[in-house]
Amino acid sequence: MKGFGSVYRKELYILFASPIFYSVAFIFLLISGYFYFSAIGYYNLYSFQASQNPMMAKQLNLVDMVMRPFFMDISIVLLLLSPLLTMRLYAEERKSGTIEFLFTFPISDRAAVLAKFSAVSTAYLVILAGTLPGVGLLGILGNPDWKPILCGYLGILLLGGAFLSFGTFTSSLTQNQIVAAVLSFGALLMFWIIGWLKNLVGPAMGEFVEYISITKHLDTFTKGVLDSRDLLYYVLFIAFFLFLTFRQMGSCRWRG
């Protein structure tokens, strides 16, 4: 892990010095804020109606009615924006030739991949932290059950990690940032919608495509269920694409 710290700090500095981070953060918080606002709005509307109907009032639940749709919505925004955070990680270094430094300084390839991924994950954490004040308001205005909310945040963190890991990989494939972003966006969308095939491909295959589908696993997290299968899915997803990135860098080396 030689050189992890120095690459991590450099990446973080470049990320925070670039306008990409700020525009991504701005758009992410704007849209997720809008989603959050509308979810709360609907909850309000619903609770007015519920005041006349005791049956409806039983179903009123902040987690189910506000946080779950909110998590699902920000996962969509994340799908759109995460490729923009990761696209320059390797593509830029290869294009500008600074990859020569990464390859000739005493930094192991593994450390470089992990440092880049960690830096971009840190940026993601910072952006995600921007949603906390809004969610914190729930605690002042109502009395939500925090555990499923925490669980949901863990899910959205892991989902984001999976997106970023995949984006890191596509960035290592090309010298062109746009191509990296498009590849990452397209493939992640495919991972998203592959679950739709479930009913078309027979029972055994159906189960498989459903397990592969990237958002299916978020669903259980937002319900407040911490299932080791889902946890394992994201951890393996992240590890697998970081490993592929590592191999891809090795391949770049050999090809010169």
Add this chain to the structure above:
Amino acid sequence: MIEAEGLTKFYGSLQAIRDVTFEVQKGEVVGFLGPNGAGKSTTIRILTCYMPPTAGAARVDGMDCFERSLDVRGKVGYLPEHVPLYNELTVRRFLRFAASAKGVEARRIEGELTRVTGVCGLEKVANRIIGHLSKGYKQRVGLAQALLNNPSVLVLDEPTIGLDPTQIIEIRRLIQELREEHTVLLSSHILPEVAQICQRVMIINKGRIIATDTPANLTRQLQKSAQIVLQVRERASELIPFLESMDGVQGVTRQQDGQDRLVVETDRSRDLRPEIARLAVEKDMDLLELKLVDLSLEDIFLQLVTEEPSQEETAS
């Protein structure tokens, strides 16, 4: 200090270098000379562990560049060709990154930065963003980066390319100062530069090393024929048939650039100057000038890169 043994590199089916073998002793300054595309950068990139060779082995300080890559990289300071830099960073921040990546301990980093910015004359621009610097300063930032942590081997790929003449002189002076503490391997396609800075020159063409020697020896060794320049006051043309019939003369050409001069190509094994002088006196001519011309490295280089392939072709 640096050993290359039968280095061969293929890019796909394209062979960039073949069977490159050489050695650089500790404390030597060696120049790598060749036209563009000769394989200089490929060889250098193998030595700096940027990429592994297809065949052969490279060693720095006895350590294999492939097997102990990280150790070798810690010993080598490398200035890549075209000096890629992180344009978003300030000079200081970039150097700080490079220093920590090279394993300079945190408490020594500031001192190390002060040292290299001083050596490379970067104090004034230390807090400026690299993207805004001129080409000359960027080159110096590249050099400063290579000097961090005082590596025992410096590998400089085309250190003066794209610089204006004053900057070139500065960089050359800098490299000459460095030779005291470092083993230096530098590549160039500018011949006078190599002749000035280096103790030894390796000439590479089409992926093969075709000559290795000191600039002076190279000149001597490669002079297949010596040229004698002869100037007389008048009637120079009358001398030509006599000169041509002389033993050991290969050819005579008349140069008329303002002065009337004869260039006599002779066998290198014999010095014909006394005989030519006698001849001029016999013919009752006023001898104004008579000198042996040393081939400049440029001529040798031109000879090498234009002649070697044709010899090879005739051989095959």
